[in-house]
Amino acid sequence: MAKVFSAIPSDRRQGITDVLLGYLRKSGSVIDKPVCRQNNESDGQWVEANLGPFVQYTAYTDLNDFNISTAGLLTALSPTQLAQLILNSGALNTTDFIDRVFERLEKGNALKNVDEFLTQLTANGQSPEFQPVVRDRVMNKTFTIISPHFTEFTKNDFDIWFHVKMVPVLASFTPAMLQNATTNINCTNYRVIVSGMAKVFSAIPSDRRQGITDVLLGYLRKSGSVIDKPVCRQNNESDGQWVEANLGPFVQYTAYTDLNDFNISTAGLLSALSPNQVAQLILSSGALNDTDFIDRVFERLDKGNALKNVDEFLTQLTANGQSPEFQPVVRDRVMNKTFTIISPHFTEFTKNDFDIWFHVKLVPVLASFTPAMLQNATTNINCTNYRVIVSGMAKVFSAIPSDRRQEITDVLLGYLRKSGSVIDKPGRADMGRGISFLLRNILKKTEQ
Structure with missing residues (x-):
């Protein structure tokens, strides 16, 4: 069965695995004894002999009955099978198991192994969701393996790693990792990294975004002599497009003056932002x-x-x-x-x-809010909506300039007089808020 595994319909493999596990459980009294286990047969060899490639469709806890260690199970699997096991077994959120997985991946050609592992984990556009603590662990261990090779990466390498393979864990990419990755790379590869980080922006912890922004700005300043030149700025690229390519959504964590060194106009900066990002920029930039x-x-x-x-x-x-x-x-x-x-x-x-x-x-x-605005807002509205406006104004009463309060009061009184035929009829509940607003103004005048 193992020889034709790749040709077996994927929706049938789990059923076959269940049958194999059923046999092993039924034979539990002898399956781990010498009669069924050759001398010096390791856990990995036992798994290979009794489950073959179907082991990737087991839960790793399924083998507890057979005294198979986690390490023994993992040694029997290729990096691709490890990824499939994680996807099928519910081990996405088990830090201890992830540690064992990377102990296996680090044996031999670690870069090749983690490449195959993440390629399978993200095959067919899937992006498994790790809990943050596990995601951090996977990202840390992956970075340790791949970062020494960044100097050899081509644009295509950066693209496939930052746009596909690392997407499930990229939200755990730290400022320190980003500093390492962007050291001594050209602006083309830098932009690939930025666009990859932009894809997972919403999942990046908010307290980490500023640190990442600082690293990006540091790279841009260091590259100031070329970053705004044709070699790093495509023909007819607008200020807004430049901001999008070099800072992405992290621009909202810059002070708008940070971009003065790059000859980016305020209008160009803002054109790259959504209304939400504009608000965030205002809040964070002073x-x-x-x-x-x-x-x-x-x-x-x-x-x-x-x-x-x-x-x-x-x-x-x-x-x-x-x-x-x-x-x-x-x-x-x-x-x-x-x-x-x-x-x-x-x-x-x-x-x-x-x-x-x-x-x-x-x-x-x-x-x-001026008296003229209030006059506009209260024209032709019913008393229910009028009361909503009054109670809102009451909340900011202390901040309203004192010389404006009388005019606002006059507008309110004008509305009440105009609505005199209905304002005292049923449905006037909560008018106390409006009266309170008027009384406070009158009392303040009396005290003066």
Whole structure:
């Protein structure tokens, strides 16, 4: 059966394996005795004789009944069979077993062995999911084997390793590994590595992304004499394309001033980013208080579906309950530009829309909401949505400039007077929030 293994339909191999295991269990009283085990036969030889290539379709615990050691099992397998065993046996998340696997792979030609192992692990586009602690172990051991050979790698080698073979574990690639890999390589191979890392960006631990970004920037600075020249910059490559090729999604962890040395325009930088990444860049780069940069940001957000873009931008800016603090002049700019984009859609807003915008997304800039904006927002809306706006404004009351509070109050009173025929009718629950806003303003005036 072993001789024709490769020709046996893959969906039949597991069934055959189960029959073989059944025979071995049934013969358990003698299968490990001299009558069925030749003198000096090793565990590996026993596995080869009794299961042959079908062993890769067993769970490695299946052989416990036969006193076969893990090391003995693994010595009977080729690197390709080891990968198949891991995929079939549920051993993806067992660190001890992974250690034994690499002890086997390190015997003989370790580079060839780990190459075959990862090739099988990623065959047919599959990308097995390791738990982070196991993924780290596989990446560390793989790197130890392949890194001494980086100086011999061609572009195709880097491409196949960083875009296929290491994809299941590449999120565990550390800044130190990246420093090693990018030392003394040309910009073509560097870009291959960056694009590979970009593919697994979302799985890279957030506390590691900054370190990786620093390594990338270090390479670019070191290569400053050529990185912006034709040898490293393709014809007609825009600033945005340059950023995408050399930093990928890690650009959001740079300060936008970091790219000055590479003659990258602000517009070029932003064009390479999604609205989410623009928000992350602002949070990490210290650009919260740069009005010129904010203007460029909104030029980027205005392109395409502006409402969708600013929605994604503010959603990321306020993710996980964060509320970044803008200086008032910058806050005013963000509020003005945001209002220009969203206000035409107020007539389509539901209560939930008003709630999410005025209680979450706009919170960092809502203190810059002007009386004119409020007048616009409360025109022709029902009292339910009106109360949502008022309660949102109440949350930022202390940050609203004192000289603006009276005008906001006048707009609120104007709405209430205009809605006098219904505002005191059933359905006015929670109006206390609006009244509270008015009373606080009146009390402050009285105290002055």
